Amino acid sequence: MPIDTQTQSTELSSSQKTRLALINAALRLFGSKGYAATSTREIAEAASTNISSIAYHFGGKQGLHTACAEYFVSLAKTHVNDTSPATSAAWQSLSQENAEEALISFVGRMIDFLLGSKEAPSFVSFVLREVGSESDAMQQIFEGFIGPSIEQAALMYSKATGISPTAEEAKIAVMSYVGQVFYFRVAQFVVLNSLGWEEIGPEQRKLIKTTLLQKVRAGIAAAREE
Protein backbone atom coordinates (compact mmCIF):
# COMPACT_ATOMS: atom_id res chain seq x y z
CA MET A 1 0.00 0.00 0.00
CA PRO A 2 2.31 2.78 -1.23
CA ILE A 3 1.53 6.20 0.15
CA ASP A 4 3.39 8.36 -2.33
CA THR A 5 1.61 10.55 -4.83
CA GLN A 6 1.92 10.28 -8.57
CA THR A 7 5.47 9.75 -9.72
CA GLN A 8 5.98 11.93 -12.77
CA SER A 9 2.83 12.76 -14.66
CA THR A 10 1.18 10.61 -17.28
CA GLU A 11 2.22 7.13 -16.25
CA LEU A 12 0.16 5.78 -13.40
CA SER A 13 0.35 2.19 -12.35
CA SER A 14 -2.86 0.24 -12.63
CA SER A 15 -2.98 0.07 -8.88
CA GLN A 16 -2.69 3.81 -8.48
CA LYS A 17 -5.33 4.32 -11.09
CA THR A 18 -7.99 2.39 -9.20
CA ARG A 19 -6.84 4.05 -6.00
CA LEU A 20 -7.47 7.48 -7.47
CA ALA A 21 -10.66 6.39 -9.16
CA LEU A 22 -11.99 5.21 -5.82
CA ILE A 23 -11.08 8.46 -4.09
CA ASN A 24 -12.69 10.57 -6.81
CA ALA A 25 -15.85 8.51 -6.87
CA ALA A 26 -16.07 8.45 -3.08
CA LEU A 27 -15.45 12.18 -2.78
CA ARG A 28 -18.27 12.88 -5.17
CA LEU A 29 -20.69 10.39 -3.63
CA PHE A 30 -19.88 11.21 -0.02
CA GLY A 31 -20.41 14.83 -0.91
CA SER A 32 -23.71 14.45 -2.69
CA LYS A 33 -25.32 11.77 -0.53
CA GLY A 34 -23.36 11.69 2.68
CA TYR A 35 -21.08 9.06 4.14
CA ALA A 36 -23.68 6.77 5.64
CA ALA A 37 -25.98 6.94 2.64
CA THR A 38 -23.25 5.91 0.24
CA SER A 39 -22.63 2.18 -0.10
CA THR A 40 -19.26 0.69 -0.88
CA ARG A 41 -20.81 -1.17 -3.79
CA GLU A 42 -21.93 2.14 -5.25
CA ILE A 43 -18.46 3.60 -4.93
CA ALA A 44 -16.83 0.57 -6.47
CA GLU A 45 -19.20 0.63 -9.41
CA ALA A 46 -18.64 4.34 -9.98
CA ALA A 47 -14.91 3.69 -9.92
CA SER A 48 -15.28 0.72 -12.23
CA THR A 49 -13.67 -1.72 -9.86
CA ASN A 50 -14.54 -4.37 -7.32
CA ILE A 51 -15.78 -3.79 -3.78
CA SER A 52 -12.86 -5.56 -2.24
CA SER A 53 -10.48 -3.04 -3.74
CA ILE A 54 -11.68 -0.63 -1.09
CA ALA A 55 -10.56 -2.93 1.67
CA TYR A 56 -7.36 -3.68 -0.15
CA HIS A 57 -6.30 -0.09 -0.76
CA PHE A 58 -7.81 1.69 2.21
CA GLY A 59 -8.60 -0.98 4.78
CA GLY A 60 -12.31 -0.29 4.54
CA LYS A 61 -14.95 2.36 4.01
CA GLN A 62 -13.67 4.46 6.88
CA GLY A 63 -10.14 4.38 5.51
CA LEU A 64 -11.37 5.53 2.13
CA HIS A 65 -13.15 8.37 3.86
CA THR A 66 -9.93 9.43 5.55
CA ALA A 67 -8.09 9.21 2.24
CA CYS A 68 -10.68 11.53 0.71
CA ALA A 69 -10.01 14.08 3.43
CA GLU A 70 -6.26 13.84 2.85
CA TYR A 71 -6.77 14.25 -0.86
CA PHE A 72 -8.92 17.29 -0.34
CA VAL A 73 -6.40 18.91 1.98
CA SER A 74 -3.57 18.45 -0.48
CA LEU A 75 -5.59 19.92 -3.34
CA ALA A 76 -7.10 22.78 -1.36
CA LYS A 77 -3.72 23.76 -0.03
CA THR A 78 -2.23 24.26 -3.47
CA HIS A 79 -5.39 25.93 -4.68
CA VAL A 80 -5.57 28.64 -2.04
CA ASN A 81 -2.15 28.91 -0.49
CA ASP A 82 0.21 28.62 -3.41
CA THR A 83 0.23 32.32 -4.22
CA SER A 84 0.99 33.49 -0.71
CA PRO A 85 4.38 34.35 0.81
CA ALA A 86 6.05 31.48 2.53
CA THR A 87 6.60 32.58 6.10
CA SER A 88 4.43 34.56 8.45
CA ALA A 89 7.48 36.71 9.03
CA ALA A 90 7.04 38.07 5.53
CA TRP A 91 3.65 39.44 6.51
CA GLN A 92 5.14 41.54 9.30
CA SER A 93 6.77 43.86 6.83
CA LEU A 94 3.64 44.56 4.82
CA SER A 95 2.09 47.98 4.77
CA GLN A 96 -1.51 48.54 5.75
CA GLU A 97 -2.53 48.94 2.14
CA ASN A 98 -0.69 45.87 0.99
CA ALA A 99 -2.14 43.83 3.82
CA GLU A 100 -5.63 44.91 2.86
CA GLU A 101 -5.02 43.98 -0.75
CA ALA A 102 -3.64 40.62 0.32
CA LEU A 103 -6.75 39.97 2.38
CA ILE A 104 -9.01 41.05 -0.45
CA SER A 105 -7.12 38.77 -2.77
CA PHE A 106 -7.47 35.93 -0.30
CA VAL A 107 -11.24 36.31 -0.06
CA GLY A 108 -11.46 36.73 -3.81
CA ARG A 109 -9.58 33.53 -4.44
CA MET A 110 -11.80 31.75 -1.98
CA ILE A 111 -14.87 32.96 -3.88
CA ASP A 112 -13.40 31.77 -7.16
CA PHE A 113 -12.53 28.41 -5.68
CA LEU A 114 -15.77 27.75 -3.83
CA LEU A 115 -18.11 29.17 -6.45
CA GLY A 116 -16.12 28.73 -9.60
CA SER A 117 -13.87 25.70 -9.74
CA LYS A 118 -15.39 22.66 -11.33
CA GLU A 119 -14.32 20.37 -8.50
CA ALA A 120 -15.92 22.69 -5.97
CA PRO A 121 -19.35 21.09 -5.79
CA SER A 122 -17.91 17.71 -4.85
CA PHE A 123 -15.24 19.06 -2.56
CA VAL A 124 -17.27 21.61 -0.73
CA SER A 125 -20.16 19.25 -0.21
CA PHE A 126 -17.73 16.73 1.17
CA VAL A 127 -16.22 19.19 3.59
CA LEU A 128 -19.59 20.51 4.59
CA ARG A 129 -20.73 17.04 5.55
CA GLU A 130 -17.70 16.80 7.78
CA VAL A 131 -17.73 20.24 9.24
CA GLY A 132 -20.71 19.55 11.44
CA SER A 133 -19.12 16.54 13.06
CA GLU A 134 -15.88 16.18 14.93
CA SER A 135 -14.67 13.31 12.81
CA ASP A 136 -11.07 12.38 12.17
CA ALA A 137 -11.48 13.66 8.65
CA MET A 138 -12.59 17.04 9.95
CA GLN A 139 -9.68 17.17 12.35
CA GLN A 140 -7.38 16.62 9.43
CA ILE A 141 -9.05 19.15 7.18
CA PHE A 142 -8.92 21.74 9.92
CA GLU A 143 -5.30 21.21 10.84
CA GLY A 144 -4.14 20.88 7.26
CA PHE A 145 -6.07 23.64 5.59
CA ILE A 146 -8.75 25.63 7.37
CA GLY A 147 -6.83 26.43 10.53
CA PRO A 148 -3.68 27.73 8.82
CA SER A 149 -5.74 29.71 6.31
CA ILE A 150 -7.67 31.47 9.05
CA GLU A 151 -4.50 32.06 10.99
CA GLN A 152 -2.88 33.67 7.99
CA ALA A 153 -5.89 35.75 7.02
CA ALA A 154 -6.27 36.98 10.58
CA LEU A 155 -2.71 38.18 10.43
CA MET A 156 -3.48 40.11 7.26
CA TYR A 157 -6.55 41.57 8.91
CA SER A 158 -4.64 42.76 11.95
CA LYS A 159 -2.00 44.32 9.72
CA ALA A 160 -4.63 45.99 7.59
CA THR A 161 -6.61 47.41 10.48
CA GLY A 162 -3.91 47.98 13.04
CA ILE A 163 -5.56 45.94 15.75
CA SER A 164 -3.61 43.46 17.79
CA PRO A 165 -2.76 40.20 15.97
CA THR A 166 -3.83 38.26 19.04
CA ALA A 167 -7.22 39.97 19.28
CA GLU A 168 -10.12 37.59 18.95
CA GLU A 169 -11.85 40.19 16.83
CA ALA A 170 -9.44 39.54 13.98
CA LYS A 171 -10.26 35.87 13.76
CA ILE A 172 -13.96 36.45 14.18
CA ALA A 173 -13.89 38.95 11.33
CA VAL A 174 -11.97 36.60 9.10
CA MET A 175 -14.27 33.71 9.86
CA SER A 176 -17.24 35.88 9.02
CA TYR A 177 -15.71 36.44 5.59
CA VAL A 178 -15.15 32.76 5.08
CA GLY A 179 -18.64 32.02 6.33
CA GLN A 180 -20.22 34.36 3.82
CA VAL A 181 -18.55 32.67 0.91
CA PHE A 182 -19.32 29.22 2.22
CA TYR A 183 -22.97 30.11 2.45
CA PHE A 184 -23.25 30.98 -1.20
CA ARG A 185 -22.00 27.53 -2.08
CA VAL A 186 -23.70 25.55 0.65
CA ALA A 187 -27.06 27.22 0.53
CA GLN A 188 -27.02 27.45 -3.23
CA PHE A 189 -30.62 26.31 -3.31
CA VAL A 190 -31.61 29.30 -1.21
CA VAL A 191 -29.46 31.70 -3.19
CA LEU A 192 -30.84 30.61 -6.54
CA ASN A 193 -34.44 30.69 -5.36
CA SER A 194 -34.14 34.03 -3.64
CA LEU A 195 -32.53 35.75 -6.57
CA GLY A 196 -34.42 33.92 -9.27
CA TRP A 197 -31.19 32.68 -10.79
CA GLU A 198 -30.75 29.54 -12.82
CA GLU A 199 -27.17 29.00 -11.77
CA ILE A 200 -24.18 30.69 -10.21
CA GLY A 201 -22.25 31.33 -13.41
CA PRO A 202 -19.40 33.72 -14.13
CA GLU A 203 -21.66 36.80 -14.14
CA GLN A 204 -23.38 35.88 -10.91
CA ARG A 205 -20.07 35.07 -9.31
CA LYS A 206 -18.72 38.43 -10.32
CA LEU A 207 -21.70 40.22 -8.81
CA ILE A 208 -21.32 38.29 -5.57
CA LYS A 209 -17.62 39.01 -5.56
CA THR A 210 -18.08 42.72 -6.06
CA THR A 211 -20.70 42.96 -3.34
CA LEU A 212 -18.86 40.89 -0.77
CA LEU A 213 -15.45 42.46 -1.31
CA GLN A 214 -17.01 45.86 -1.01
CA LYS A 215 -18.31 44.83 2.40
CA VAL A 216 -14.90 43.56 3.39
CA ARG A 217 -13.28 46.85 2.48
CA ALA A 218 -15.93 48.77 4.38
CA GLY A 219 -15.39 46.58 7.42
CA ILE A 220 -11.64 47.08 7.35
CA ALA A 221 -12.00 50.82 6.97
CA ALA A 222 -14.39 51.00 9.90
CA ALA A 223 -12.15 48.84 12.09
CA ARG A 224 -9.22 51.14 11.37
CA GLU A 225 -10.89 54.17 12.86
CA GLU A 226 -10.90 53.05 16.47
Added chain:
Amino acid sequence: MPIDTQTQSTELSSSQKTRLALINAALRLFGSKGYAATSTREIAEAASTNISSIAYHFGGKQGLHTACAEYFVSLAKTHVNDTSPATSAAWQSLSQENAEEALISFVGRMIDFLLGSKEAPSFVSFVLREVGSESDAMQQIFEGFIGPSIEQAALMYSKATGISPTAEEAKIAVMSYVGQVFYFRVAQFVVLNSLGWEEIGPEQRKLIKTTLLQKVRAGIAAAREE
Protein backbone atom coordinates in the same frame (compact mmCIF):
# COMPACT_ATOMS: atom_id res chain seq x y z
CA MET B 1 -53.13 10.81 11.64
CA PRO B 2 -54.16 14.27 12.88
CA ILE B 3 -52.13 17.12 11.51
CA ASP B 4 -53.02 19.83 14.01
CA THR B 5 -50.55 21.15 16.56
CA GLN B 6 -51.08 20.94 20.28
CA THR B 7 -54.66 21.66 21.26
CA GLN B 8 -54.62 23.77 24.37
CA SER B 9 -51.52 23.41 26.44
CA THR B 10 -50.92 20.86 29.16
CA GLU B 11 -53.24 18.03 28.23
CA LEU B 12 -51.88 15.92 25.42
CA SER B 13 -53.33 12.59 24.48
CA SER B 14 -51.04 9.63 24.85
CA SER B 15 -51.02 9.31 21.09
CA GLN B 16 -49.96 12.90 20.57
CA LYS B 17 -47.30 12.51 23.20
CA THR B 18 -45.51 9.70 21.40
CA ARG B 19 -45.99 11.57 18.13
CA LEU B 20 -44.20 14.60 19.48
CA ALA B 21 -41.60 12.51 21.25
CA LEU B 22 -40.80 10.83 17.95
CA ILE B 23 -40.49 14.15 16.12
CA ASN B 24 -38.25 15.61 18.78
CA ALA B 25 -36.02 12.58 18.92
CA ALA B 26 -35.83 12.34 15.15
CA LEU B 27 -35.10 16.04 14.74
CA ARG B 28 -32.20 15.75 17.13
CA LEU B 29 -30.83 12.52 15.67
CA PHE B 30 -31.30 13.48 12.03
CA GLY B 31 -29.52 16.71 12.85
CA SER B 32 -26.58 15.21 14.65
CA LYS B 33 -26.02 12.09 12.58
CA GLY B 34 -27.88 12.63 9.35
CA TYR B 35 -30.95 10.93 7.94
CA ALA B 36 -29.34 7.82 6.54
CA ALA B 37 -27.12 7.24 9.55
CA THR B 38 -30.03 7.31 11.95
CA SER B 39 -31.91 4.06 12.39
CA THR B 40 -35.59 3.87 13.20
CA ARG B 41 -34.78 1.70 16.19
CA GLU B 42 -32.57 4.42 17.54
CA ILE B 43 -35.30 7.02 17.15
CA ALA B 44 -37.89 4.80 18.78
CA GLU B 45 -35.64 4.12 21.73
CA ALA B 46 -34.85 7.81 22.19
CA ALA B 47 -38.57 8.52 22.11
CA SER B 48 -39.25 5.66 24.54
CA THR B 49 -41.61 3.86 22.23
CA ASN B 50 -41.75 0.99 19.75
CA ILE B 51 -40.41 1.01 16.22
CA SER B 52 -43.79 0.30 14.74
CA SER B 53 -45.11 3.57 16.14
CA ILE B 54 -43.14 5.32 13.41
CA ALA B 55 -45.02 3.47 10.70
CA TYR B 56 -48.30 3.96 12.53
CA HIS B 57 -47.98 7.71 13.00
CA PHE B 58 -45.96 8.74 9.98
CA GLY B 59 -46.17 5.89 7.52
CA GLY B 60 -42.44 5.26 7.73
CA LYS B 61 -39.04 6.82 8.19
CA GLN B 62 -39.50 9.19 5.27
CA GLY B 63 -42.82 10.37 6.62
CA LEU B 64 -41.25 11.11 9.97
CA HIS B 65 -38.60 13.12 8.19
CA THR B 66 -41.24 15.18 6.43
CA ALA B 67 -43.04 15.71 9.73
CA CYS B 68 -39.80 17.02 11.23
CA ALA B 69 -39.48 19.56 8.45
CA GLU B 70 -43.09 20.68 8.94
CA TYR B 71 -42.55 20.94 12.66
CA PHE B 72 -39.46 23.04 12.16
CA VAL B 73 -41.20 25.38 9.75
CA SER B 74 -44.10 25.97 12.11
CA LEU B 75 -41.77 26.70 15.02
CA ALA B 76 -39.36 28.85 13.07
CA LYS B 77 -42.19 30.89 11.63
CA THR B 78 -43.53 31.90 15.02
CA HIS B 79 -40.02 32.47 16.30
CA VAL B 80 -39.11 34.99 13.65
CA ASN B 81 -42.41 36.45 12.52
CA ASP B 82 -44.06 37.24 15.81
CA THR B 83 -41.64 40.02 16.56
CA SER B 84 -41.91 41.71 13.17
CA PRO B 85 -44.51 44.13 11.83
CA ALA B 86 -47.35 42.49 10.00
CA THR B 87 -47.33 43.89 6.51
CA SER B 88 -44.51 44.86 4.21
CA ALA B 89 -46.39 48.09 3.71
CA ALA B 90 -45.40 49.07 7.21
CA TRP B 91 -41.74 49.00 6.19
CA GLN B 92 -42.30 51.54 3.46
CA SER B 93 -42.84 54.31 5.98
CA LEU B 94 -39.66 53.62 7.93
CA SER B 95 -36.89 56.17 8.01
CA GLN B 96 -33.36 55.22 7.01
CA GLU B 97 -32.27 55.12 10.62
CA ASN B 98 -35.21 53.01 11.72
CA ALA B 99 -34.69 50.63 8.84
CA GLU B 100 -31.06 50.21 9.80
CA GLU B 101 -32.01 49.52 13.38
CA ALA B 102 -34.62 47.03 12.24
CA LEU B 103 -32.03 45.22 10.15
CA ILE B 104 -29.53 45.23 13.00
CA SER B 105 -32.21 43.88 15.28
CA PHE B 106 -33.00 41.19 12.73
CA VAL B 107 -29.41 40.01 12.49
CA GLY B 108 -29.05 40.26 16.26
CA ARG B 109 -32.06 38.06 16.83
CA MET B 110 -30.73 35.59 14.34
CA ILE B 111 -27.45 35.42 16.23
CA ASP B 112 -29.28 34.86 19.50
CA PHE B 113 -31.43 32.16 17.97
CA LEU B 114 -28.75 30.30 16.08
CA LEU B 115 -26.04 30.59 18.71
CA GLY B 116 -28.09 30.93 21.87
CA SER B 117 -31.34 29.05 21.93
CA LYS B 118 -31.17 25.58 23.36
CA GLU B 119 -33.13 24.06 20.49
CA ALA B 120 -30.79 25.61 17.97
CA PRO B 121 -28.24 22.80 17.75
CA SER B 122 -30.88 20.25 16.78
CA PHE B 123 -32.83 22.52 14.51
CA VAL B 124 -29.98 24.15 12.70
CA SER B 125 -28.17 20.89 12.15
CA PHE B 126 -31.35 19.42 10.78
CA VAL B 127 -31.88 22.26 8.34
CA LEU B 128 -28.26 22.25 7.33
CA ARG B 129 -28.48 18.60 6.37
CA GLU B 130 -31.38 19.50 4.12
CA VAL B 131 -30.04 22.67 2.67
CA GLY B 132 -27.56 20.89 0.46
CA SER B 133 -30.24 18.86 -1.24
CA GLU B 134 -33.28 20.00 -3.10
CA SER B 135 -35.59 17.80 -1.12
CA ASP B 136 -39.27 18.42 -0.56
CA ALA B 137 -38.45 19.26 3.01
CA MET B 138 -36.03 21.94 1.91
CA GLN B 139 -38.56 23.36 -0.52
CA GLN B 140 -40.98 23.68 2.36
CA ILE B 141 -38.46 25.22 4.72
CA PHE B 142 -37.47 27.74 2.10
CA GLU B 143 -40.99 28.80 1.15
CA GLY B 144 -42.22 28.86 4.70
CA PHE B 145 -39.34 30.49 6.45
CA ILE B 146 -36.07 31.32 4.77
CA GLY B 147 -37.45 32.96 1.63
CA PRO B 148 -39.81 35.38 3.39
CA SER B 149 -37.14 36.28 5.96
CA ILE B 150 -34.62 37.17 3.29
CA GLU B 151 -37.26 39.07 1.37
CA GLN B 152 -38.11 41.11 4.41
CA ALA B 153 -34.52 41.77 5.41
CA ALA B 154 -33.65 42.83 1.88
CA LEU B 155 -36.43 45.37 2.08
CA MET B 156 -34.95 46.76 5.29
CA TYR B 157 -31.55 46.90 3.65
CA SER B 158 -32.81 48.81 0.65
CA LYS B 159 -34.60 51.26 2.93
CA ALA B 160 -31.52 51.68 5.08
CA THR B 161 -29.15 52.25 2.22
CA GLY B 162 -31.38 53.91 -0.30
CA ILE B 163 -30.65 51.45 -3.07
CA SER B 164 -33.44 50.01 -5.16
CA PRO B 165 -35.51 47.33 -3.41
CA THR B 166 -35.31 45.18 -6.51
CA ALA B 167 -31.53 45.39 -6.74
CA GLU B 168 -29.82 42.03 -6.48
CA GLU B 169 -27.19 43.65 -4.32
CA ALA B 170 -29.67 43.98 -1.47
CA LYS B 171 -30.42 40.28 -1.34
CA ILE B 172 -26.79 39.33 -1.76
CA ALA B 173 -25.86 41.59 1.14
CA VAL B 174 -28.58 40.17 3.32
CA MET B 175 -27.63 36.61 2.51
CA SER B 176 -24.05 37.38 3.37
CA TYR B 177 -25.25 38.45 6.82
CA VAL B 178 -27.23 35.29 7.25
CA GLY B 179 -24.34 33.23 5.98
CA GLN B 180 -21.96 34.68 8.53
CA VAL B 181 -24.20 33.76 11.41
CA PHE B 182 -24.88 30.31 10.02
CA TYR B 183 -21.18 29.66 9.80
CA PHE B 184 -20.59 30.26 13.47
CA ARG B 185 -23.15 27.61 14.27
CA VAL B 186 -22.39 25.15 11.52
CA ALA B 187 -18.63 25.32 11.64
CA GLN B 188 -18.57 25.46 15.40
CA PHE B 189 -15.74 22.98 15.43
CA VAL B 190 -13.63 25.36 13.38
CA VAL B 191 -14.63 28.37 15.44
CA LEU B 192 -13.81 26.74 18.76
CA ASN B 193 -10.49 25.38 17.55
CA SER B 194 -9.40 28.59 15.88
CA LEU B 195 -10.19 30.75 18.88
CA GLY B 196 -9.21 28.24 21.52
CA TRP B 197 -12.67 28.40 23.05
CA GLU B 198 -14.33 25.64 25.02
CA GLU B 199 -17.83 26.64 23.98
CA ILE B 200 -19.87 29.43 22.48
CA GLY B 201 -21.39 30.72 25.70
CA PRO B 202 -23.01 34.06 26.48
CA GLU B 203 -19.71 35.95 26.54
CA GLN B 204 -18.50 34.48 23.28
CA ARG B 205 -21.86 35.11 21.70
CA LYS B 206 -21.72 38.72 22.79
CA LEU B 207 -18.28 39.16 21.28
CA ILE B 208 -19.39 37.62 18.01
CA LYS B 209 -22.50 39.78 18.03
CA THR B 210 -20.57 42.99 18.60
CA THR B 211 -18.07 42.20 15.87
CA LEU B 212 -20.60 41.09 13.26
CA LEU B 213 -23.08 43.91 13.86
CA GLN B 214 -20.27 46.41 13.62
CA LYS B 215 -19.49 45.00 10.18
CA VAL B 216 -23.13 45.22 9.18
CA ARG B 217 -23.28 48.87 10.16
CA ALA B 218 -20.08 49.60 8.29
CA GLY B 219 -21.45 47.87 5.21
CA ILE B 220 -24.67 49.84 5.30
CA ALA B 221 -22.83 53.13 5.75
CA ALA B 222 -20.57 52.37 2.82
CA ALA B 223 -23.48 51.36 0.60
CA ARG B 224 -25.23 54.63 1.38
CA GLU B 225 -22.46 56.77 -0.05
CA GLU B 226 -22.89 55.80 -3.67
Added chain:
DNA sequence: ATAATTAATTCAATCGATTGATTGACACAG
Protein backbone atom coordinates in the same frame (compact mmCIF):
# COMPACT_ATOMS: atom_id res chain seq x y z
C1' DA C 1 15.59 -13.87 -23.78
C1' DT C 2 12.43 -17.18 -21.92
C1' DA C 3 10.48 -19.84 -18.48
C1' DA C 4 9.43 -20.40 -13.65
C1' DT C 5 8.23 -18.37 -9.35
C1' DT C 6 6.53 -15.03 -6.37
C1' DA C 7 4.08 -10.94 -5.18
C1' DA C 8 0.46 -7.66 -6.09
C1' DT C 9 -4.14 -6.79 -7.43
C1' DT C 10 -8.90 -7.80 -8.82
C1' DC C 11 -12.72 -10.81 -8.99
C1' DA C 12 -17.28 -13.36 -7.86
C1' DA C 13 -19.32 -15.31 -3.96
C1' DT C 14 -20.60 -15.36 0.57
C1' DC C 15 -20.56 -14.00 5.66
C1' DG C 16 -23.11 -12.23 9.75
C1' DA C 17 -25.12 -7.93 11.17
C1' DT C 18 -28.29 -4.39 10.63
C1' DT C 19 -31.62 -1.95 8.08
C1' DG C 20 -36.87 -0.32 7.35
C1' DA C 21 -41.02 -2.45 7.26
C1' DT C 22 -44.67 -5.51 8.62
C1' DT C 23 -47.32 -8.75 11.26
C1' DG C 24 -50.56 -10.51 14.70
C1' DA C 25 -51.11 -10.54 19.55
C1' DC C 26 -52.18 -7.56 23.28
C1' DA C 27 -53.58 -3.44 26.21
C1' DC C 28 -56.81 -0.03 27.26
C1' DA C 29 -59.99 3.77 26.83
C1' DG C 30 -64.74 5.08 25.25
Added chain:
DNA sequence: CTGTGTCAATCAATCGATTGAATTAATTAT
Protein backbone atom coordinates in the same frame (compact mmCIF):
# COMPACT_ATOMS: atom_id res chain seq x y z
C1' DC D 1 -67.51 -5.08 22.48
C1' DT D 2 -64.84 -1.75 19.35
C1' DG D 3 -61.25 0.83 17.68
C1' DT D 4 -56.97 3.10 18.65
C1' DG D 5 -52.31 2.54 19.82
C1' DT D 6 -48.22 -0.21 21.42
C1' DC D 7 -45.72 -4.38 21.74
C1' DA D 8 -42.34 -8.37 20.64
C1' DA D 9 -41.21 -11.03 16.78
C1' DT D 10 -40.07 -11.61 12.19
C1' DC D 11 -39.57 -10.39 7.10
C1' DA D 12 -36.68 -9.67 2.97
C1' DA D 13 -33.20 -6.48 1.55
C1' DT D 14 -28.99 -4.38 1.96
C1' DC D 15 -25.02 -3.19 4.48
C1' DG D 16 -19.56 -3.57 5.10
C1' DA D 17 -16.39 -6.99 5.30
C1' DT D 18 -14.07 -11.16 4.07
C1' DT D 19 -12.77 -15.21 1.55
C1' DG D 20 -10.21 -17.99 -1.77
C1' DA D 21 -9.75 -18.36 -6.55
C1' DA D 22 -8.33 -15.98 -10.76
C1' DT D 23 -5.67 -12.64 -12.93
C1' DT D 24 -1.90 -9.54 -13.69
C1' DA D 25 2.61 -7.57 -12.71
C1' DA D 26 7.22 -8.08 -10.93
C1' DT D 27 11.17 -10.83 -9.86
C1' DT D 28 14.19 -14.59 -10.24
C1' DA D 29 16.14 -18.77 -12.37
C1' DT D 30 17.60 -21.11 -16.36
